[in-house]
Amino acid sequence: MSLHSYPAAESATETLNHPAQATAQVPDLAPEAAAAALAGRLAAHAPATDREGGFPTEEFAWLREAGLLTAPLAQDLGGAELMAPAHTLTLLRTLRHIGRGNLAVGRVYEGHSNALQLAQRFGRPEQVRRWAQQARAGHLFGVWNTEAQDGVQLEPLPDGRFRLRGSKTFGSGAGHLTRPLITGALPDGGWQMFILPTEQQPTTLDASFWKPLGMRATASFRVELTGAEIGPEDLLGQPGDYYQQPWFSGGAIRFAAVQLGAAEAVFDETRRFLRDLGRLDDPYQKMRLGEMAMLIESGNLWLRGAADHAARPAATTDAEATVAYANLTRTAIEEICLRVLRLAERCVGARGLLRPEPFERLHRDLTHYLRQPAPDAAVADAGRFVLHTSQPAHSLWNA
Template identity: 75%
Template sequence: MFDSVSAAASPISATLPAALVAAAAHLVPRLAAHAAESDYDGGFPSREFDWLRAADLLTGPLPAALGGASLVQPEHTLPLLMLLKHLGRGNLAVGRVYEGHTNALQLIGRFGTPAQQQRYAADAHAGHLFGVWNTEAADGVKLEPLPGGRYRLQGSKTFGSGAGHVTRPLLTAALPDGGWQMLVLPADAQPPTYDASFWQPLGMRASASFRVDLSGLEIGSDDLLGQPGDYYRQPWFSGGAIRFAAVQLGAAEALFDTARDFLRGLGRTDDPYQRQRLGEMAILVESGHQWLHGAAAHAGRPAAIEQAEATVAYANMVRTAIEEVCLRVLQLAERSVGARGLLRPHPLERLHRDLTHYLRQPAPDAALADAGRFALLQTAPAHELWHVD
């Protein structure tokens, strides 16, 4: 733990991205073994995030100069996606909340002032959990200017993942002129009102994605992040879909492993139909893995930011392809294990619920249509469409 002054003067030695990927992979058995313990309404994997803190995973997205591993830099996209995949393989709720933590620190690194980057790096090293709460409730969040450079929040967010545990949520709020402003709320000092009754889902119960009422909370101008509209700037807004796709693929890998273990336990490894299903599942999981490699290569191109439309279209293909991989793996796993494998407390029952719920990301049809729109507007042949700067 250190303050922002010491962070600026004496950066902590950065951990290599590969070491963090290995640390996440090492945690997978423990995450999976304890996942059922927080699988209840209002649950949250608090102990698991203590493990992530101890493994330096909460500081991994920070730049090396601030004691991180620069995981969110384009050249480290593949290690970041592999890390997210491992966490999703261990516990999908952990992967979901960690992806939000990563997203928030990435936005701070991109749009924050140097002083803000120092300040929030110190918070990350002190163990604070970040997140992004963007989905509006009916009474969407508004930012009211007050005298003395202060602001008052009014309104609510829904799907506030990690509610009550995320202490540095990044929010969007409407300004009086209609602009959308990012801010980081010190939720430990200015706690919102959480409505846990909102979150009664099919799966992902441990993500604690409550309704969050921010009405009456006050922040200062130094809590505002970037300029109005920055949150929706492309390719970063839509291009970030590759991160949640990586978490989803991790759960598909866990389904594959769990279904295979179930069949081995029953001595069904010689059944030709089970072999056929496992073969198809193996192809699907590996194809998802290759999509992540493609996503990392595309995000790391020198022209990825300038060619924002191409970057977004590719990310939309990735999320669509991995969604289809996951849906098909779910179906094949169901058929492989039958009714017995979908009974509690078998882990496949929870995995099935969690992945089914987490796959419901916003606007899947629009994402696919956007990829098609981009392809229709191009004249390059198919073999060059995604691979030429």
């Protein structure tokens, strides 16, 4: 195994967390516009970090400068209220633009946004203020929940603190996240969230775990946490809060937005490639590009529908409907992305899949990221919901 210990703040995010940068950055642009403005720059730089062990450190400095690391915070915490239900469409479009630029950046940024949402939803006021200040100082958050047989255990200590034992897998941003939100089991079986200050509690990373087809620059290593300690001030919410619905499954619309952004990048590169070859008059290419345009616009309509559904007054109380719609959205966008990839392959042929053309990387990254957990169960859950409701099809999602 390739094991690395990361003590204190000597990680690659040091440039994000330097004390001289501790004042909040006020964004010049709204989050969606800022992300759209960065997309081309992210895309141009993506090949530089496309390697196992790579991470887009410079890109996250750009996001910080644009105010995007603090955008998920409430306004009174120095943010742009990006995670508020009323701003869901802006959130999804922001994520889509970042995914269009670099899918690895989009994946990690989605996790950062998710962690800040959970912190604000379940944290005590003094915790929320502290974590918000750390986000303003440039700390990168994320969520590490996936684990294997040696999952994380929280062992109580006599002084009220907890010692950690076990590890997490697919720890995206490992070695770079300085405030990962982690889940672990309490002695009574409760599932507890906590936010680990990694510069105070070193972790050991197994980089050999991460030998992926795509998304290499997410640094999604196995993270060994045994021996680290946390205090009551690091615990987030009550046991079981992490799986509260509709927030747990409803969050699927966020990664679907990132995925759709990558499909847009595939479309743009396919059209550019055909223009460079002078193949614009080929009737079959016209047909394929037309179908790709239809698919991508369908995905954007799904995002709008998901945002409308998440922002409705009954989104929280009618959690089953919210989760069902989110599951339909992630399923539809997965199918859209897969079809866009197949059409793009036919458009560009073998020549287009040779480096330095971007298709090879885009194809690998999107194919890998589309493999989200339990896709069949997501469709089945939506089917269960529609089978047990008496609403006719025309008003199924209007409640």
